[in-house]
Amino acid sequence: xxxxxxxxxxLPQRTQARTSGPLLGKVSDAMAPAAAxxxxxxxxxxxxxxxxxxxxxxxxxxxxxxxxxAVRAALVREIAxxxxxxxxxxxxxxxxxxxNSGPFIGFPQQQLFYVRVQPGDAADIAxxxxxxxxxxxxxxxxxxxxxxxxxxxxxxxxxMLAAIDDSVCMVEVAKYFLEWEAGLSCGKCVPCRLGMQRLxxxxxxxxxxxxxxxxxxxxxxxxxxMINASHCEFAMTSSRPxxxxxxxxxxxxxxxxxxxxxxxxxxxxxxxxxxxxxTRELLKSRKKKKKK
Numbered sequence: 001x002x003x004x005x006x007x008x009x010x011l012p013q014r015t016q017a018r019t020s021g022p023l024l025g026k027v028s029d030a031m032a033p034a035a036a037x038x039x040x041x042x043x044x045x046x047x048x049x050x051x052x053x054x055x056x057x058x059x060x061x062x063x064x065x066x067x068x069x070a071v072r073a074a075l076v077r078e079i080a081x082x083x084x085x086x087x088x089x090x091x092x093x094x095x096x097x098x099x100n101s102g103p104f105i106g107f108p109q110q111q112l113f114y115v116r117v118q119p120g121d122a123a124d125i126a127x128x129x130x131x132x133x134x135x136x137x138x139x140x141x142x143x144x145x146x147x148x149x150x151x152x153x154x155x156x157x158x159x160m161l162a163a164i165d166d167s168v169c170m171v172e173v174a175k176y177f178l179e180w181e182a183g184l185s186c187g188k189c190v191p192c193r194l195g196m197q198r199l200x201x202x203x204x205x206x207x208x209x210x211x212x213x214x215x216x217x218x219x220x221x222x223x224x225x226m227i228n229a230s231h232c233e234f235a236m237t238s239s240r241p242x243x244x245x246x247x248x249x250x251x252x253x254x255x256x257x258x259x260x261x262x263x264x265x266x267x268x269x270x271x272x273x274x275x276x277x278x279t280r281e282l283l284k285s286r287k288k289k290k291k292k
Contacts, residue, residue, distance in 0.1 A: 053089035074122035095247025099160035113152035169264035192235035
């Protein structure tokens, strides 16, 4: 029986034998190709039919000089060449053209992001990830400075904020960031101590269906005040994602305020309001039919 030292000496060779491809890192057991799965075990497909899209690509914004469109075209071409019946969706992207993560690709069903993707990576992504279910670790987003939760990308340095697909509500994302930082303020300076409290109050009203345009303007003013007048960087880092959400996805905030609608169906109180409205409209239409 080989000793532990013999096994350690042969580890690099054994590891290399299990992997292939220039971008391929360690493959998790759940994502292993069919040939590597033990007999009798079923391997879950990387993309299930229906539901959320399998893969999304960021959308370039004004002033963006990244190659996201070239990445999308290359990925579509490689998917077609492999005969995969997959549609490439679009990730929600809020970027001023200076992000460090782009171009990025999202996998909504697996809650993964590939960052700094180049058109030349499309062949490996289509063949290794989409076809065989392998994770390309050199492209995988793992930095906590970029992402707080699996379906969000955020850069503190540039203010870039993105979501993996359309099922993410950016108003709820802004509220999530505030809840993430809740209770962490030392309370030493007024802009941070009261700013966090007022921001939470405004967000609660908006997601609860009682928000106003004044709340939206108040959020912008509070964020700018916290960034420029606070004693330390905590107020800036806690308010920056909220300001990015309001700046890049203001239309979603307006939908929550003016129409009491959450397109993603995430904000529960607004969903309940829409259901009540739909029920009332249905009853009205039935009454009109009975009168006729």
